[in-house]
Amino acid sequence: MYNAGKIIPGLVIFLGLVTFPFWSNLGRAAFEAPELVFPETEEECVESGDWMRANHMILLDDWRDLAVRDNLRLYSSETGKRFDMSLTKTCLSSQCHANKDTFCDRCHDALAIAPHCWDCHVVPSIGEE
Amino acid sequence: MAVWYSLLLVLGMSLFVYLGAGLLGLQAIFGIAIPYAAILVFLIGFTMRVLGWARSPVPFRIPTTAGQQKSLDWIKPSKIDSPYTTWGVVGRMAMEVLLFRSLFRNTKAEITEGKLAYGSNKWLWLAGILFHYTFLTIVIRHLRFFTEPVPYFVQALENIDGMLQIGSPVIYQTDVILVAALLFLLIRRLVSPQLRYISLPADYFPLFLILGIALSGIMMRYFAIFKVDLMSVKVLAMGLATFNPIVPEGIGVMFYIHLFLFSMLLAYFPFSKLMHLGGVFLSPTRNLPNDSRMVRHVNPWNAPVKVHTYEHYEDDFREKMIEADLPVEKQA
Numbered sequence: 001m002y003n004a005g006k007i008i009p010g011l012v013i014f015l016g017l018v019t020f021p022f023w024s025n026l027g028r029a030a031f032e033a034p035e036l037v038f039p040e041t042e043e044e045c046v047e048s049g050d051w052m053r054a055n056h057m058i059l060l061d062d063w064r065d066l067a068v069r070d071n072l073r074l075y076s077s078e079t080g081k082r083f084d085m086s087l088t089k090t091c092l093s094s095q096c097h098a099n100k101d102t103f104c105d106r107c108h109d110a111l112a113i114a115p116h117c118w119d120c121h122v123v124p125s126i127g128e129e
Numbered sequence: 130m131a132v133w134y135s136l137l138l139v140l141g142m143s144l145f146v147y148l149g150a151g152l153l154g155l156q157a158i159f160g161i162a163i164p165y166a167a168i169l170v171f172l173i174g175f176t177m178r179v180l181g182w183a184r185s186p187v188p189f190r191i192p193t194t195a196g197q198q199k200s201l202d203w204i205k206p207s208k209i210d211s212p213y214t215t216w217g218v219v220g221r222m223a224m225e226v227l228l229f230r231s232l233f234r235n236t237k238a239e240i241t242e243g244k245l246a247y248g249s250n251k252w253l254w255l256a257g258i259l260f261h262y263t264f265l266t267i268v269i270r271h272l273r274f275f276t277e278p279v280p281y282f283v284q285a286l287e288n289i290d291g292m293l294q295i296g297s298p299v300i301y302q303t304d305v306i307l308v309a310a311l312l313f314l315l316i317r318r319l320v321s322p323q324l325r326y327i328s329l330p331a332d333y334f335p336l337f338l339i340l341g342i343a344l345s346g347i348m349m350r351y352f353a354i355f356k357v358d359l360m361s362v363k364v365l366a367m368g369l370a371t372f373n374p375i376v377p378e379g380i381g382v383m384f385y386i387h388l389f390l391f392s393m394l395l396a397y398f399p400f401s402k403l404m405h406l407g408g409v410f411l412s413p414t415r416n417l418p419n420d421s422r423m424v425r426h427v428n429p430w431n432a433p434v435k436v437h438t439y440e441h442y443e444d445d446f447r448e449k450m451i452e453a454d455l456p457v458e459k460q461a
Contacts, residue, residue: 001184002185002186002187002429003183003195010178010410011179011180020275021276022295022370024275025276025367025370027279028277029373030367030371030373031277031364031368033360033361033364049148053358054358055353055356057297058299061296089340092173107359107360109278111359112279112284112358113287115297116299
């Protein structure tokens with residue numbers, strides 16, 4: 001082999017980089033999806049749970065545009081129920097997902113999602129202060 | 130023909146996953162067995178290719194030069210374009226690998242007004258470099274599925290990539306640029322008759338394959354009907370990374386298509402032109418210094434030659450030479 005002194009270290013560095021997911025997780029137990037704290041009193045979300053899981057970000061984006069740009073504030077769900085289009089007053093109300101840390105953030109943090117909801121919205125604090 | 134063949138191959142593979150993982154429910158094969166096999170093929174194949182190159186001798190000093198060679202003291206040498214020191218070579222290689230410098234020199238020959246004219250042509254360089262860097266960004270971004278907690282640099286890259294904050298989930302700039310660059314690289318081959326003539330399935334297939342990977346990923350992210358549960362995807366990915374593979378229920382088939390096409394890219398990699406990832410570092414035309422007037426380059430595969438030097442010759446015949454009054458260098 002020629003120039004082994006340069007080629008072998010280069011190859012080792014490359015293999016080290018591409019196997020990063022494997023060696024950085026050595027000794028770790030299997031990953032489990034984080035547990036979410038669901039509301040105690042309220043049974044139903046704005047739409048069905050499965051639909052919300054996939055589309056809540058689109059829904060909230062639409063709500064923002066409708067409320068802020070068109071001054072429309074009433075949302076009719078598939079089942080005909082009406083909701084105030086408000087992240088703070090509807091979603092994060094004290095009957096529903098009052099604690100952002102144990103609901104929104106659990107998944108978002110695990111998947112490195114930084115939603116820009118909180119660029120404008122204040123996180124309502126509940127009973128701590 | 131080569132185009133259709135490559136396109137059909139990628140579409141056929143997607144259909145194969147749709148049947149296998151979607152209809153027959155063989156998620157364990159498509160989610161665990163094939164990705165592991167593909168990673169193994171990639172790691173072993175890549176190593177073997179590089180070691181194969183490392184065993185090949187370089188018979189001649191063949192750097193391509195693009196500047197003044199080191200010569201007399203009062204002639205200014207080009208340190209990077211005709212490097213004669215190790216650091217010159219390092220600088221040249223860095224610019225080649227990171228900036229695609231030789232491609233930046235790409236020219237186009239055209240006959241204008243009956244005369245042959247060469248003009249600068251940067252489009253290939255632009256699309257090439259955009260494609261490579263966006264692909265790298267996207268690969269690094271995917272580390273969020275393989276790490277817990279997600280490292281800061283992955284999070285930072287995500288935020289920068291989505292900084293335009295268009296829509297929700299936010300559009301990544303890299304997704305848009307990657308697809309645009311790939312389409313340019315593909316259309317470039319199709320519209321020019323000369324390029325089309327020299328293009329092979331080996332040229333089209335990786336383009337279609339990466340386009341397939343990109344589009345399946347984009348569909349999962351932005352189109353409601355193809356959405357998959359990201360948490361289950363992370364459970365699967367972490368299972369692979371921690372060697373505790375599990376297949377969570379209910380991940381949409383688009384994910385398996387995405388994963389299968391990427392696995393195919395990994396497995397195909399060592400046998401294809403994509404090996405320029407490793408090969409660029411081992412190109413003698415780039416990584417050799419242009420110092421053949423200072424250092425003798427010995428061909429390593431020269432057959433050993435049995436030499437008989439004049440000194441040995443004199444040792445053999447010294448007495449006879451002295452007797453015959455011939456001059457000798459060393460007296461007896």
